[in-house]
Amino acid sequence: MPVPASALPVQRRRDPATPSGVRRGSREAQTLETLRAIVEEISGELDLRPLLTQLLVRACDLIGADRGTIGLFDPARGVVRTEAAHNMPPDEVGAEAAAGIGLAGAVLRDRQAVLSRYGDLPDPPQPALADDVVIGVPIVRRGEMIGVFGIGVQPPVPNDRLSRRDVATLEIFARHAAIAIENARRYAREQQRTERFALVARVGRIVAAGVRLDDVLQRAADAIHEILGYPNVAIPLLEPGDPPTLVVRAFGGDYKAMLAGEHRQPVTMGVMGAAAREARAVLVNDARCDPRYVPMSRSTGITAELAVPILAGGRVAGLVNVEGSGPFDDEDAATLTIVADQLAAAVENARLYEAAQRAAALEERQRIARDLHDSVTQTLFSLTLIAESLESAWRRDAAEGARRCGRLLELSGSALAEMRALLVELRPEVRVSDPLGGGEPPLARVAREGLAAALAHHLAELRRDRPALETSLDTARYGARRAPAPVEEALFRIAQEATANVVKHASAERLTVRLGRSRRGVRLTVTDDGAGFTPGDVRRGFGLLSMRERAERLGGRVRVQRARGGGTVVSAFVRT
Structure with missing residues (x-):
């Protein structure tokens, strides 16, 4: 069984020619000088891994040992983990020893130095080294054990190769090693703190x-x-x-x-x-x-x-x-x-970006749906009405039938022009051909001539298709100065939808469009004297939803009310 190093006799070789006191003083002086040189050497090393290797090699050199290990104590797990090895089997680095297991475990258990034959230790983890004579010394700093030196000599071992004096020398060296390890750990903590700040900054970028x-x-x-x-x-x-x-x-x-x-x-x-x-x-x-x-x-x-x-x-x-x-x-x-x-x-x-993309795609789909409904769909509806009356008109008057055929071609060209404009908005890099030579899209007229002129042209086309419908336009309060382009475009589309509803649903005889301006914005009203509406039909209609969305996108609103004496009033207000 191993015993504490303090209980072992000191082995000495006697030289009859030299007094023992002189020999002892000379060896102690030499050892102290070597210790001083080693301490100076290790004091400049702040990187923990190289320091531990350096400490181990110097410890072996100090007492003339063949091999050794240095392990650090993990108090959270109660084990000593080998961090550096010198002339040891390759699996030694990283090995862990609990209290009472092997040389490091014996030091950990007793908290004092051990001098022993390695094979006599409890559960030695390296059986091939059983005949080595080993010294285990705790590395202590501020009363707390922080590590263990394990130093060994290969057989055959002379009786005086390792002694209690060597244990004492290693204990002195361990005290200096503890200071060096503490300094290296403090330096490592500062380095880690710097690295952590660098990581946080880099991830932020x-x-x-x-x-x-x-x-x-x-x-x-x-x-x-x-x-x-x-x-x-x-x-x-x-x-x-x-x-x-x-x-x-x-x-x-x-x-x-x-x-x-x-x-x-x-x-x-x-x-x-x-x-x-x-x-x-x-x-x-x-x-x-x-x-x-x-x-x-x-x-x-x-x-x-x-x-x-x-x-x-x-x-x-x-x-x-x-x-x-x-x-x-x-x-x-x-x-x-x-x-x-x-x-x-x-x-x-x-996630917000993906949601914004989905919202943008939805908004674009809604915009296309509004444009299709307010332009192409309305034109196709007019085409359908003219086509339905074409046969009877031709029988009554061939000239009227021919006129209506011409109007069909004109409306077809207008629908194609609207579709072409939408396609160009969706794919501006693609040139869209117009084989039928379609007419000018209504919004192009709004952009070129202004809202008032575009409304006048729109009502003139309504009269051509519905001669029995009396129409009037009042723009006196709008003035010559034009509103911003998005406002004029939105109000024109609202007027298109409102007048189309009059034609499709109201059975009206008279249609009046008024356009006015105030310091707050522009107001458009479309009034008819037709059959009026039921509230449920108004809430369900896509046309009213389209009109409201156009106005609300510009900070405005749309209201649909019954007119005095019958009929409907559609009022749209958009801020400017």
């Missing part, structure tokens, strides 16, 4: 760039890997379903090479699933022992996983998930929470 959401997530995954060095990074989005599914298309680190395309995982599985279900960060530092852990690939050496939800609008939209070979801490979780919040803004922006 990525989100602000306004690229596609998939590109934002991929660039964020790359940044997390490059800046913080996490070996595996995945940023899944939550896809609705029963159960919902985490869909990963953005990978960073090793995942980027191992996983191609898309990875899908139900929220009922894995650490990621737990974070999605619970809408909170889930940190697992012993993934191999956690039943929730589900590896996404054949990646080796993974011991820890951290999943942070992306909360958009109070709901889980996705996750930022990282894996690594070392433990994560609260600062890792806090940093990734900030990143997740930034990505939540990107997710929300993408």
Whole structure:
């Protein structure tokens, strides 16, 4: 059984020619000088990994040992993890020892130095080194154990090769090593803080760039890997379903090479699933022992996983998930929470953009429907009425029949012109031919001559098609100054629809159109003396919906009322 180093006798070789006190003083002075030189050497190294390797090599040189390890204590898990090894089997780095297991475990359990044959230790993890003589020394800082030196000598071992004096030397060296490790850790924390600020800034720039959401997530995954060095990074989005599914298309680190395309995982599985279900960060530092852990690939050496939800609008939209070979801490979780919040803004922006695109497409469809209804549909209705009366008119008077045939051709050309104008709006890069030489679209006349002149022309065409309908136009209060083009176009379309309704439904004898202007805007009224209307028919009609939408888009309104003495009044007001 191993015993504390303080209980072992000090082995000495005797030299009869030299007094023992002189020899002891010379060796102690030489050791102290070597310690001083080593301390000066290691004090300038602030990178923890190279420092640990340097400390280990110097510890072996200091007492003439053949090999060794240096491990750091993880208080959260109660284990010592080997961080550097010298002349040891390749599987030693990364190995973990609990209290009472092997050399590091013996030091961890007793919190004091151990000098022993390696094979006499409890459960030695490297049986091939059973005949080595080893020293284990705790590395302590401010009363807390932070690590363990494990130093060994290969057989055959002379009786005086390792002694209690060597243990004392290593204990002194361990005190200086503790200071160096603490400084390196402090430096590493500052570096990590700087890197985290850099990551937050970079992700902020990525989100602000306004690229596609998939590109934002991929660039964020790359940044997390490059800046913080996490070996595996995945940023899944939550896809609705029963159960919902985490869909990963953005990978960073090793995942980027191992996983191609898309990875899908139900929220009922894995650490990621737990974070999605619970809408909170889930940190697992012993993934191999956690039943929730589900590896996404054949990646080796993974011991820890951290999943942070992306909360958009109070709901889980996705996750930022990282894996690594070392433990994560609260600062890792806090940093990734900030990143997740930034990505939540990107997710929300993408959703708003998609909603805006859908709304824009719907608005465009509604606009086309209004234009088709108010232009082509009205013209086709007039064509139908003329075609229905053509045979009887021709029998009564051939000249009238010929006139109506000419009117059919004219209206057909007008309908083609309207359709051509709509097609050009939809595909301006395509030249639309007009084989029949159609007439001028009414809105072209509005743009060229103004609203008042276009209304006069429109009423003249109504009289041609309905000679029995008496029409009048009053534009005295409108004046010569024209309203903005969108206002004139909208009011002309409203007048088209209102007068078409008179022809189709009212059986009216008289139609009056008035156009006036005030400091607030422009008002159009269309009055007839026909049969009037029922409220239910007005609410259901597409024509009234079209008129109201045109006015409301310009901050105006449309009202339909019964006229005094019978008939209908359509009143439209648009602000200018």
